[in-house]
Amino acid sequence: xxxxxxxxxxxxxxxxxxxxxxxxxxxxxxxxxxxxxxxxxxxxxxxxxxxxxxxxxxxxxxxxxxxxxxxxxxxxxxxxxxxxxxxxxxxxxxxxxxxxxxxxxxxxxxxxxxxxxxxx
Numbered sequence: 001x002x003x004x005x006x007x008x009x010x011x012x013x014x015x016x017x018x019x020x021x022x023x024x025x026x027x028x029x030x031x032x033x034x035x036x037x038x039x040x041x042x043x044x045x046x047x048x049x050x051x052x053x054x055x056x057x058x059x060x061x062x063x064x065x066x067x068x069x070x071x072x073x074x075x076x077x078x079x080x081x082x083x084x085x086x087x088x089x090x091x092x093x094x095x096x097x098x099x100x101x102x103x104x105x106x107x108x109x110x111x112x113x114x115x116x117x118x119x120x
Contacts, residue, residue, distance in 0.1 A: 007046060016028075021061045022044055025040055051068075
């Protein structure tokens with residue numbers, strides 16, 4: 001399921017706290033993004049049509065909650081990035097960040113720890 005950058009902002013609000021009404025979602029994201037409530041409602045409808053979120057009627061309003069788990073979204077987006085830019089391989093990505101001085105000493109220490117923990 002392809003989620004746009006704008007849609008991911010709405011998903012982020014729902015992953016942080018749910019269920020939320022459309023007005024609550026707009027309150028959390030609209031001002032930061034420069035969006036109107038109508039824009040947020042359009043994004044909600046797109047996500048509903050994709051099956052990324054679900055809605056439950058409560059009185060005169062709908063409560064929205066994520067159907068797509070954040071972990072599944074992150075996995076798909078991460079793999080998509082690796083596939084598009086690095087032929088599906090992680091090492092060239094890390095190498096790229098190293099060569100462009102984007103890795104902090106803390107990042108390097110974390111990567112070393114991950115590798116140590118991974119090795120049998």
